[in-house]
Amino acid sequence: MQLAKQAQTAGGTLQIVSNARVTQTVKLVRLEKFLALQPSVDMALENIK
Known part of the structure; x- marks a missing residue:
């Protein structure tokens, strides 16, 4: 979660x-x-291009 937050901030x-x-x-814990x-992969x- 910390890496996801850092990526979003950037x-x-x-x-x-x-x-x-x-x-x-992941869906079970709603993340x-x-x-x-x-x-x-x-x-x-493809989603980062």
Whole structure:
């Protein structure tokens, strides 16, 4: 969360590559609003271009 906050302060986002289990857990604790979860490295890279 600290890295996500630092990225947001700098005007960016922290792209996190996760599998379905991690994504489900993040949504369970309602952190998906703060974290940019991506299913693959390619998708994460595409979102930072």
